[in-house]
Amino acid sequence: MQAFRDEVRAWLESACPVSMRTPAKESDDVWGGRRPWFPSEDARLWMQRAAERGFTAPTWPRAYGGAGLSRDEARVLAEEMKRLGCRTPLKSFGIWMLGPVLLEYGSEAQKLQFLPGIARGETRWCQGYSEPGAGSDLASLATRAARDGDHYVVSGQKIWTSHADKADWMFCLVRTGPEQPKHEGISFVLIDMQRPGISVRPIELISGSSPFCETFLDEVRVPVAHRIGPEGGGWTIAKKLLEHERAAISQLRDSASSEEEPLETLARRYLGVDADGALADAALRDRITQANMDFLCNQLTLRRSAAAAAAGRGPGGEALMLKLYATELNKRRRELKVVIEGFQGLGWEGDGFSELELRHTREWLRSRANSIEGGSSEIQLNIIAKRVLGLPD
Amino acid sequence: MGFVLTEEQEAIRRAARDLMRERAPVTELRRLRDSKDADGYLKTAWREMAGLGMVGMAIPERYGGAGLGWTELGLLLEESGRTLAATPLMSTVVLGASAVLLGGTETQRRELLMGVCEGRTLLALAHDEGTRHAPYGITTRAEPSAGRWRLHGDKSFVLDGHVADTLIVVARSSGERGREGLTLFLVPARAPGVTITRLSLVDSRNAARVRLAGVEVTEADVLGSVGKGADILDRVLDRGSIALSAETLGSLQEAFERTVEYLKVRKQFGVPIGSFQALKHRAAHLYCEVELSRSIVADALAALDEERAEVPMLASVAKARTSDAFLAIANEAIQLHGGIGVTDELDIGFFLKRARVAEQTLGSASHHRDRFARLRGY
Numbered sequence: 155m156q157a158f159r160d161e162v163r164a165w166l167e168s169a170c171p172v173s174m175r176t177p178a179k180e181s182d183d184v185w186g187g188r189r190p191w192f193p194s195e196d197a198r199l200w201m202q203r204a205a206e207r208g209f210t211a212p213t214w215p216r217a218y219g220g221a222g223l224s225r226d227e228a229r230v231l232a233e234e235m236k237r238l239g240c241r242t243p244l245k246s247f248g249i250w251m252l253g254p255v256l257l258e259y260g261s262e263a264q265k266l267q268f269l270p271g272i273a274r275g276e277t278r279w280c281q282g283y284s285e286p287g288a289g290s291d292l293a294s295l296a297t298r299a300a301r302d303g304d305h306y307v308v309s310g311q312k313i314w315t316s317h318a319d320k321a322d323w324m325f326c327l328v329r330t331g332p333e334q335p336k337h338e339g340i341s342f343v344l345i346d347m348q349r350p351g352i353s354v355r356p357i358e359l360i361s362g363s364s365p366f367c368e369t370f371l372d373e374v375r376v377p378v379a380h381r382i383g384p385e386g387g388g389w390t391i392a393k394k395l396l397e398h399e400r401a402a403i404s405q406l407r408d409s410a411s412s413e414e415e416p417l418e419t420l421a422r423r424y425l426g427v428d429a430d431g432a433l434a435d436a437a438l439r440d441r442i443t444q445a446n447m448d449f450l451c452n453q454l455t456l457r458r459s460a461a462a463a464a465a466g467r468g469p470g471g472e473a474l475m476l477k478l479y480a481t482e483l484n485k486r487r488r489e490l491k492v493v494i495e496g497f498q499g500l501g502w503e504g505d506g507f508s509e510l511e512l513r514h515t516r517e518w519l520r521s522r523a524n525s526i527e528g529g530s531s532e533i534q535l536n537i538i539a540k541r542v543l544g545l546p547d
Numbered sequence: 548m549g550f551v552l553t554e555e556q557e558a559i560r561r562a563a564r565d566l567m568r569e570r571a572p573v574t575e576l577r578r579l580r581d582s583k584d585a586d587g588y589l590k591t592a593w594r595e596m597a598g599l600g601m602v603g604m605a606i607p608e609r610y611g612g613a614g615l616g617w618t619e620l621g622l623l624l625e626e627s628g629r630t631l632a633a634t635p636l637m638s639t640v641v642l643g644a645s646a647v648l649l650g651g652t653e654t655q656r657r658e659l660l661m662g663v664c665e666g667r668t669l670l671a672l673a674h675d676e677g678t679r680h681a682p683y684g685i686t687t688r689a690e691p692s693a694g695r696w697r698l699h700g701d702k703s704f705v706l707d708g709h710v711a712d713t714l715i716v717v718a719r720s721s722g723e724r725g726r727e728g729l730t731l732f733l734v735p736a737r738a739p740g741v742t743i744t745r746l747s748l749v750d751s752r753n754a755a756r757v758r759l760a761g762v763e764v765t766e767a768d769v770l771g772s773v774g775k776g777a778d779i780l781d782r783v784l785d786r787g788s789i790a791l792s793a794e795t796l797g798s799l800q801e802a803f804e805r806t807v808e809y810l811k812v813r814k815q816f817g818v819p820i821g822s823f824q825a826l827k828h829r830a831a832h833l834y835c836e837v838e839l840s841r842s843i844v845a846d847a848l849a850a851l852d853e854e855r856a857e858v859p860m861l862a863s864v865a866k867a868r869t870s871d872a873f874l875a876i877a878n879e880a881i882q883l884h885g886g887i888g889v890t891d892e893l894d895i896g897f898f899l900k901r902a903r904v905a906e907q908t909l910g911s912a913s914h915h916r917d918r919f920a921r922l923r924g925y
Contacts, residue, residue, distance in 0.1 A: 418925035433925050443916040446923070447864045454842035461550040472838040479835050538834055539827035543807050546822045 158227055162234045169203045171196035175239040183245050186275025188322045201275050204243035211249050211273040214257065218265055219273030247316075248272035248279040251398045252325050259342075259383040259391050268344065281399075282312040282326035282345070282369060283392070290533055292327075293336050293389060297371060299328035299343065306330070306343065306381070308351075308374045314527070318354045318367035321347055327392055330385050342388035344380040351375075361519035399528070400477070417442045417487065421494050438494065445487050452476075452483055471542035478534035481524035488514070488521040549618055549849025550842075559619050563601065563626035570595055571632035573894045579633055580751040586710050587745070587753040588633045596634065597666025606644055610656055611664035617786075617851040621793040621844065628797025631897055633752055635669050638707035641790040642783055643670025646715050650731060650771030650779040659713065659733075671711035672783065673702040673734075673757050680704075680910040682784060683726050683777065687759060689718040696720065698732065698740070698762040706908070708755025709745040711736050716759065721774050729776035733768045734759075750897070750904040785862040787909045789847045792865035795905050796844045799873040802898040803837055806830070806880040813885070826883065833879060836872040843868050860922050863915040870905065870912040877902040 173196045182193040184201050192198040204210050207221060212228040214220020223231065253272055256265055271277040288295040297310025308328055318324065324345045331339025345352070351374040357366040383391050418433065421442055426434045433439040455472055462468030491514045492499030499515055501507030507515075525531040539545045552560070570592040579587060596602050605620040606612025620640070627636055640663065647659050647670070662668025676686060687700025698718050708714070714734045722728030734741065740762035746754045771779045807830055810821030820826060847861040855861075877899040881888035884895055906912065 416923075418920070418923060422925060427925070431924070432920065439920055439925065440913070440916055442925075443920050447868060447916070447919065448839070450864055451839040451843045451868060454846050455838055458550040458842050458845065465551045467551065471834070472841075475831075475835045475838055478831075479839070532828070535828045535831040536824070538831035542834060543827075543830055545807070545810060545827050545830065546819050 155226065155230060159230050159234065162231055163238075165207070166234055166238050166240060169200075169207075170235075170238060170240045171200055174200040174241055174243075176241070177239075178241040184243065184275070185245050185278055185317070185320070187278030187320065188276070190275065190278075200241075201243045205274045208273065210244045210246070210275065211253060211269075214253065214269065214273060218257075218269035219271075220269075244275045246272060246275065246279070247281060248277060248323075251281065251395050252279055254398050255325075255342075255391055255395050256382065258394065259387075263379075264382060277322045278317070278320060280315045280318045280321035280324045280347075280367075280369075282315055282318075282324045284314045285311055286313050290530055292392070293340070295327055295329060295340065297326070297328045298332065299330045299341060299376070301330070301378075302375075304378050306341075306376045306378060308343070308345070308371050308376050310371050312369040312371070313366075314357070315354075315367045315369045316365045318347070318369045319356055323347060324369070325382075325395075327388055330388075334386065337389045338386050340388035340392070341385050342382045342391040343376050344382065345371075345374065345376050349374050349376070359520065360522065361516045364520075417445060417490055417494070420491060424494050424496060424498070438490075441490060442494075445483070445490055448483050449487070452480055455479075471538070474534070474538050474542055477529060478525075478531050478538070482531060484524055485521045488518040492518045549845045549852070552618075552622075556619060556622060559604075559615075560622040560626065562599070563623045564629070566592070566596065566599070566601070567626045567630045567632050571627070571634065572630050573897060576631050576633055576751055576897060577894070587751075588635055588707065588710065592632070593634055594666050597664065600664075602636075602640060602666055603660075603664030605640070606648070606660055606664055610660035612660070617789070617848045618845075621790070621848040624790055624793040625797035625800075625844075628794035628799075629801040631750075631798060631901055635707050635710070635753075637787070637791060637794070638672065638711065638753075639663055639668075639670045642672040642706070642787050643711075643713075643715060645783045645786045646670075646672060646731060646770060646779055649782055650776075655733065655770065662712075668713070669707060669711045671705050671707045671714050671736075671755075672787075673705045673708065673714045673716045674780070675704045676700065676702055678703070679907065680914060682780065683724070683729070685717055685719045685729055687716065687718040689720040689730055689732065689764070691720070695763060695765045696732070698734070698759040698764060700759050702757040702759075704746075704908075705743075705755045705757050707753045708757050709743050710753065714741070714757065715770060716757075716762075717776060717780060718759075726777045728774050729780065730773050731770035731776040731779055732764045733770055734762055734764060738762050748904055750900040752901070752904065781859070784909060785858050786851065788862040788866040788915070789844070789851060789858075791905060791909055792840075792844050792862075792869040793848060795869040795873050795902075796840050798898060798901055798905075799840060799869065799876045800837055802873075802880045802895065803833055803876050805895060806833075806876075806883050809884055829879060829883070833876050836875060840869045840872045860919060863910075863919040863922070866910060867912040867915040867919070870902075870915075873898075873902040874906060 173194065184192060184197050208216060208219060209221055209231065211220040212223045212231055216222040249272055253269060256269060283292060285295050285297060297308065299306040299308045324347055326343050326345050328341055328343055329339050330341040351372040353370045355368045357364060357368060421433050425438065428434050456476060459469045459473050462470055495511055495514060498507060498511045501512050501515055503512060571589050575589055600613050601623055603612030604615050604623060605617060608614040624636060627634060644660060644663055647656055659668060677684060687698065689696040689698055698716060714736055716732045716734050718730055718732060719728050720730040736743065740760045742758040744756040746756060748754055810826060810830060811819055813820050843865045847865040850858050850861050880895050881899055887893050888895055
């Protein structure tokens with residue numbers, strides 16, 4: 155393993171441009187695709203070089219564009235990248251979510267058709283799951299896929315499709331068996347976004363613009379060969395993919411939260427301190443402390459869960475509370491920031507507000523969605539009650 | 548690192564759990580209360596714990612202990628919390644023995660710690676005065692008098708005060724207020740001038756008022772350095788906060804588990820009440836509190852073992868968090884048990900009573916939030 159580590163380290167030193175050894179802003183993220191955008195030439199070079207080595211999808215077999223690394227080797231690669239400060243060369247729903255599912259359920263032809271393009275960053279993917287009438291109750295989805303020879307004719311509407319306006323392909327849940335029980339009539343298909351009949355409309359949020367879109371499908375012809383797994387077997391695949399999505403969400407936010415200044419530092423600027431050096435607003439001081447303590451306990455629980463998993467003893471029930479607790483805590487902290495800023499926390503745009511103040515206000519609004527997306531808090535509570543506590547239906 | 552227990556630590560936990568279940572179940576607390584037991588703690592269980600080496604678990608071997616660490620002692624404390632076991636663990640092992648280990652001379656340590664490990668010596672820290680915990684709020688005076696001192700003052704809440712053999716009294720030997728000028732004195736409980744009044748508390752555990760009226764103490768009775776007692780006291784109080792948090796963790800887990808079990812077996816309207824979504828959600832929220840408490844207690848105990856600089860901060864987080872969690876769980880436990888939850892017959896009420904007393908002991912949640920903020924500079 156040491157030889158491998160040395161080799162990786164040497165390669166990173168030579169291949170990763172120096173400007174790529176700093177944390178990336180969200181706006182600098184590289185997503186690839188047919189018409190890819192790069193913040194700089196170095197970013198394009200970095201993605202290209204990483205893709206050539208298969209390091210964009212390290213554990214995938216070489217035949218599919220990966221590096222064929224074992225879990226341990228992939229861990230070493232991640233450690234060496236972190237050590238040098240290398241940013242992720244390619245962000246991709248295709249790599250994080252679709253890839254693992256294709257490897258498990260796809261045919262050889264499908265793997266060869268799709269995986270290399272994903273690993274090279276040539277195709278950008280979006281996720282067609284939720285519909286206006288199917289959110290928490292995803293299995294009630296209604297987008298219809300009617301069989302017509304060697305094609306499906308797909309009609310319906312998807313919502314909350316991130317980056318659909320920039321994506322080349324969509325992995326999509328459709329109903330192929332409307333007569334069957336709802337979980338058994340669902341299929342998993344891959345749809346080329348350039349097909350006739352597809353239109354996309356971005357969704358504006360209470361916080362302003364977002365990557366979310368509505369996707370309308372009007373009699374879109376999709377080859378049956380682009381269905382993954384058996385007809386009617388889509389729900390199993392969908393659930394597997396959602397597991398990968400949960401892991402992906404942690405990839406999405408690299409180190410954003412560690413860059414933020416502590417609440418009390420912000421508070422000192424806006425509230426001032428009394429003669430003893432304590433924040434002048436006692437009630438806010440207590441709320442800030444409560445949030446600080448909860449944040450620490452949450453971080454420790456993350457580490458404890460990871461330690462248990464690494465020791466082969468879990469993760470345990472605590473893993474199921476992490477999404478619920480972290481999102482509710484994030485909402486509280488974002489709200490505290492705008493409360494601390496007083497009038498200055500109320501700006502929408504323009505003069506009279508600093509960039510940071512405006513960003514805090516938008517983040518407070520955007521964070522309202524954290525407890526809804528990716529499995530709402532109410533669903534999480536149901537899951538804890540059932541799977542951890544064993545409470546009856 | 549504290550998060551994943553070793554085989555040995557798991558064995559210690561199992562042994563502690565078995566002992567507490569057999570020798571110190573909650574019914575024993577009820578018995579002490581109902582029989583108005585003079586000692587107010589489980590003497591036989593304590594002797595057995597001493598015999599098994601549990602009392603001296605974290606005391607160095609050269610004083611008769613097992614030389615293990617805080618993570619191990621934390622497991623014992625947690626299991627004792629599960630059964631609300633009335634033992635002198637907090638007073639004698641955590642507070643008393645820590646003070647002697649941190650500040651005592653070799654002679655003082657040998658004199659006291661051997662007896663502690665063997666289960667024949669009990670210690671009590673006589674510190675707090677007034678109506679709430681205040682580390683430096685000391686008005687008890689140590690008046691110098693011909694090479695010795697006379698102690699004058701009142702202590703309001705001394706854990707196991709009425710059964711202790713030796714008190715560790717915090718007094719002010721110089722200055723008017725604050726951290727400077729405090730001294731720790733070893734005082735035999737039977738010394739002339741000492742009056743101990745046992746308190747009957749809502750949780751049926753031991754605390755006492757201690758009055759000191761001209762109690763004579765000498766150089767040999769000083770623990771640590773004259774006027775610099777706060778250096779020892781700070782560290783003792785942090786150990787106390789973390790240890791009590793570990794005990795509380797056991798109590799809140801037990802209360803939670805009993806409640807979840809009740810939700811499964813109690814039927815109304817033809818179904819188990821645990822099938823009602825409103826109750827499921829309340830239980831799931833409490834589950835989060837249990838897990839968060841578990842994390843901070845584990846890390847605080849590990850920090851003590853590793854002698855990390857952040858021990859004071861972690862002690863305050865642990866105390867505040869477990870206090871709040873225990874109270875939330877204990878209150879909900881009664882509510883979710885319905886009518887029988889407020890009867891004396893059911894044990895669940897003991898948990899609420901304990902939560903209330905534990906909150907005030909060694910500083911309430913709001914005291915520790917204030918302390919945390921001050922440690923972080925705001």
